[in-house]
Amino acid sequence: MIKVENLSKYFGKVKAVQGISFEVEEHENLILLGTSGCGKTTTLKMINRLIEPTSGKIFIDGKNILEQQPEVLRRGIGYVLQNNGLFPHYTVSENIAIVPQLLKWDKKRIEKRIAELLEKLHLSKNHLQAYPSELSGGQQQRVGLARALVADPPVLLMDEPFGALDNVTRSKIQAEFKALDELKKKTIIMVTHDVQEAFELGDRICLMGKGEIIQNGTPSELLFKPKNDFVKEFLKEQRLLLEFKTITVKSLWHLLSNEEIKGRRPGILVDYKADLWTVLERATFFNAERLNMANLETKEIKTVSFETLMSAFYQYQKGHSHE
């Protein structure tokens, strides 16, 4: 879907991005992760040509975007900014209608589409005539997302979309974001410096440093097959949490054996694909003793205790850290 070849950007003598290449599959969610100044935002902005590359090629759907007219290219790519970038002098509905108007949609079509999006993004119709300054930070960010999605672009670029929100609002919006159907059909490139966010939202993570790609892989590849010390160091502080969030019941299946558990406390049904963090949260919440899980492929059913699950986790962890 998106293919970046040997892309570089120099600002004078500063080499912001140096010859990077990567690909993003259709409907995949790629995270550009790194500390500030690593070139991740520069990379993102070259994809909708807010920044012109010094050298290299970018293809979207096989077409070289550097040969397209920038305005036309941009109307087909959704863009979400950290500080939402809403027009303060436009109402919410005017803000959302910007791209459709550039594309010369008729009025009815625009209205219909806006109504549809409002519902999906949990915004009230009363907000339509409000100005951005009258909304909360979370609502502003939702409007920003609606604006990017309104013309249904196949590609979405997001520059630290949740960076300006407080922690509570952020996790709420992240959860909504994960659940949003609209986004599942999009090819997304998102920039963040937040490791947790990257692991939670990314199908793949491209860890960058000093304008280069250090490692490009799935979250568990980054955790358990780090390419070098830089990657290890980068993830060190939140390692345990990330492991809980990355390892699923499915990946521990072969380490778990069925048990007979007698006790009065309740049992819960655990999703086979769920990560350990979610399982732990639910088990704690219900004060559960038995965890019942079903392998969707083999139709095998296992019941294990909390302790068994944890020891399987440590075993898994050990096995991988030896590699």
Added chain:
Amino acid sequence: MNEQQQTLWDFMHQQSGKLAEQTIQHIGLTFISLCIAVLIGLPLGVFISRRQQFSGAILGVAGVLQTIPSIALLGFMIPVLGIGAKPAIAALLLYALLPIIRNTFTGITGVDAAVKEAAVAMGMSKWQVLKKVELPLAMPVIFAGIRTATVITVGVATLASYIAAGGLGEFIFGGISLNNTNMILAGAIPAALLAILFDFLLSRLQKLNLKKLKTATKILPLLLISLSSFYWIPSAYGSKLKAGFTPEFMGRRDGNLGLQSKYGLHIRTVVISDAVMYKAAYQKQLDVISGYSTDGRLRAYNLVTLKDDKGIFPPYYAAPIVRENSLKKFASLEKILNLLADKINDSTMTALNYQTDYLHQSPEKVAKDFLVSHKLWRPAQNGNEGVVRIGSKIFGEQYILANMYSMLIKGYSNYDVATKTGLGGTKICFDALTNDQIDLYPEYTGTGLLAILQPSVKVIDAVSTSSEATYNYVKDGFEKKYNIKWLAPIGFNNAYALMMRRQQAKKLNIKTISNLKRYLDNR
């Protein structure tokens, strides 16, 4: 000052036609200039916000233009654009330019970078970003710039009357020259009110909320253009020759009023500053001007005076006028000042003025050369027995006289001298004298009679027939009323005169004011 004095309201009522015309001209001048300034300043501001490497240079030039004294800027315009509306508008718009360019620049560069980036990222073209995002968001700041420019322009437009462009300055500067407070206020109060009114209206426009801002942005150009058209409403009378009179001459009985009542002379007239009037006549932009008979530029620009065959211009013999208190304080002052009595006649004074006004010699040098050649000069004694303060009005002849008195006092006494030259018109000089800011200045008998004492018409007609009668009348009057003494006359008579180019006067065979009137009537 006396029972004849009318109230300001009476004056404004009596002159309401003129006041309305001047106000309309003033509004017109202001807004034509403002309109053009916006048309130039806004694109320039946008340009330098795009190419910031030029911003320093362009803001610098606009800043320098702003620091040029307004009257000088008007002066610079005359060789290029002549006199009248064109140079006035050009000068005013140059003044209005800086706040507009700077605020446009500041406004546009101050637009939130994230908003601009979002606009570009959504696929807006550069023009769309400017029109839909940058200009609307910068509008409050741009508006503030236009407000500043409006207030500046309303103020500076009063000076337009110096170069025959009309406006409320005609009353203000006429009033200063004529020592007529009502006249000054009749110009100054409306000008101040205009400034306040326009500032208020624009501030209302500026404070409209974002929604209404779109409408406001459309209203502004309409408003500017419609107000600009005001300027072209008046001015619809014509004659073969065009006259340029100073604001002072326009309002005086021994000036334009006398020309109209005694000669029945009606000529197309513009009001213009004395500083540019002679040159405008020389450059054929004016045909008849009101000058002073000893002015050096008469000779420099080859002009002739028309004979005042009905005697409407009273004698204007020059003499120093001194505070009685100062004469007591500086015992030998009177004797020293009288050293110049009867030493300078009309042609001598014209020659001296010619040296300063046209040959550009300094008044000091001209004064010293004269004193030396008449064996009056003595080296300064650098005394310290007190300081004599000499004032002068703001033209060359007065500078020369002030310098002569200064040198004589320094050479013949142990007093030191402080000169306060360039004190504007009669009113400013005379007020300085009565308020003990200066000790003496050279004054003219006619001015003392008509501008300061302002007796009844009967008295004026009676005393202005002879130069001695005028002198004695003002001498008595000043002594009684103000404790100010007229010393012996210097000798020359710097009366008002109508002047024309020598060639044109010869060609049309005009020698007297009556000739001029006959020529104008025979069209």
